[in-house]
Amino acid sequence: MQREEKQMEMTLDAILSRLNDLKMSIGGMIQKLETEYEIINWPTFLDNFAIISSHLTGLSKILAKEVCPPLRNRTVLPLMLSQDRDESLINLTQGRVPVFSHDIVPDYLRTKPDPITEQKLIQGEQKAANLTAEVAMKQVTQYNKVVSHVLDMVCKAREEWEIESSTRAGIQQTSSMADTHALVSAVGMGKGLKANVSLNVATGSANMMVPPLRASAPMTSVSPGGVGQINKAPSGIKTNIKPAMQVHQFTR
Amino acid sequence: MQMTQITNSKELLSTALQSRIIPNQEFLLQGSILDSAVDHLIHRLRGLCDTVDASPEQFHDLEVCLSLRQPTQTAPLMLRVRRALDRDSPFQLRYIGQPELDRSRPTLVRSSIDVGCTSTILDFLTELGCRLDFEYVSRGYIFRKGRMKITVSKIKAVPGKQQEIGSETVSQSYLVELSVLAPNGQDSIGDEMRIFAEQLKPLVQLEKIDYKRLGGLP
Known part of the structure; x- marks a missing residue:
């Protein structure tokens, strides 16, 4: 407190x-x-x-x-109003407010709305008072009609938006965590890439020079576009011929 | 004379490291996109990245991962050699350190050193005792935005003799990587990357992924 x-x-x-x-x-x-x-x-x-x-x-x-x-x-309550001049009030307000009377309190303490607002309010009330019951009903129904129409439009838009976002959620599947992990571990540790290498090592483990041979052979065997070709038609002949062909390129 | 030169270059290296001008840290976020949606992603990246007017830059690389088993250490030293298959450019030797998965950081951070090499690097590493661990072909598109590098690539196994027909592609998705190479102590870039990754959602979920935690080797 x-x-x-x-x-x-x-x-x-x-x-x-x-x-x-x-x-x-x-x-x-x-x-x-x-x-x-x-x-x-x-x-x-x-x-x-x-x-x-x-x-x-x-x-x-x-x-x-x-x-x-x-x-x-918080509320401010005028405790006392008076018609007499109040010297201390004059001092306090630098000579602007001499009397704390019922005349000025509503303006200064905002117990009544802005003059402009008040005017508008009066206008509205007058207009409402001048209407006949029939016209009023008519206007009410018209107003309801417009409002319901707007509501319809908003609802429709929302429905469309929801459908769109739900279908987008369907399309959203543009990446797969499993694929990410497979790729990252392949690049990082050679997971899924080592199969042929281990075979090689197993068959030629006695030979110290086997790994380097494997290492340099593919360096020559894969040429620009070579992989794509092999992908399309991976025939044994093609892959076998490639290294021989490419050796020239490499030694040039 | 030669000795002084060596010490000089060592000193140069250490001063360079101290003054933090060597980009030796890689900030990385990874994700993937299904083959069917890759065009959509490319389209969005073209809009977001610096190369708006030009068509996206393509790349086609062969990456060979070699490991060197050291008697003193249990974990082998891993080195990667990368070679462009679609153009005549130098080989690239790459060392990647252990990923740091600091929770407070928005991206995965790992030390990374890239060096350009000649084609004899493979022979040289073999002589050192490195063994081929695995290799793959990555083919796709590269985008830039400021210091950030975004690659969208298809990972394929190198077609070998024992390779089964049709099993070259690792998955039905493209690998998406967002990375920045920066000197030590520039952690603010991580937030920049996080914001960019947000812009690619929900097409791609770029996250920090520790591949070591994704289960052991087959």
């Missing part, structure tokens, strides 16, 4: 200082407009605007921060 209060205090301090900054920059702007309106140029004017807007951004950042306790949960 105490921590919360502390946090609240800190937030209020931060907001207050930001507000002061904002006030000062607005004041500066007004002063500039009043005293230097003849020599002020666009860039300076816009700079001033930029300063004000940056202060506003900072303020909204503080309000949007998660550590900031939700201020809207």
Whole structure:
């Protein structure tokens, strides 16, 4: 509880200082407009605007921060209204608010909506009051129709999207873990590639020179495109002839 | 005179290592794509990578893995020799260290040293006592994005005499590798790679895979 209060205090301090900054920059702007309106140029004017807007951004950042306790949960209650001039209030507001009366409280404490909003609300209410029951019903059904139509469209789109994503999940099988492992162990350890080698070693283990022979023979036997050819028609003759043919190439 | 030169070059190497200008670490992510979807992946990579306007660069390599058994160590030293089959370029000798699967890192990291060689490298290694372990042909496409290298390749066994007909391809997928070679201490590249790998999802799941944990040899 105490921590919360502390946090609240800190937030209020931060907001207050930001507000002061904002006030000062607005004041500066007004002063500039009043005293230097003849020599002020666009860039300076816009700079001033930029300063004000940056202060506003900072303020909204503080309000949007998660550590900031939700201020809207707090209520401000006017405890006493009076028609008399209040000197301390005048001092506090720098001469802007002389009286804390029922006239200004709704505006300052936001107990009533913005004038523009209020106006719009009144307009809407008037419009609603002027409608006959029949017309109202008609409009309601029309509105429902439009809404259901939109709902239909959204549902259809969602269905299509789901079908697409499900089929995409089907296509998604573009790689196979088993194949990855087979390939990686083949490249890394020669798994699945060693079969012929071990045979060779077994048959010629007495001969020290067997492995190198095997090593150099394929170096010559596989030429560009050679593997592809062998794949297509792996006949014994072709593979046997290849090394002989390619020896020239290698020694050239 | 010669001795001083050798010490000089050794010193040069150590200073180079200390000043971290030798790219000796490989950051790696691996995955695969089914043959049927490889065009789709190529299309996407063409859009994502630096070579947008040109057609994707192709490669066709033979990689031979040799091992040298040392009496003092249980694990043999593995060396790889790579040779381009589609063009006349130098052989490449490659050492790859043990993969570090640090959980905090977004990619697999392993030490890696690449050296260009002449064609006599195989004879030389054989004389040293290296034995052929296995070999394969990889054929596919290579893409670049900044320092990142992306390869999409088909792994095939080298057709030998004992090879069964039709069993050359290792699987029905292309191997996809995303790698960067960088000097020590440039770990930030891992995040860059992770972001790029995200962009290839769900086509390809690029992950750090320790092949040693994928079960023993057959």
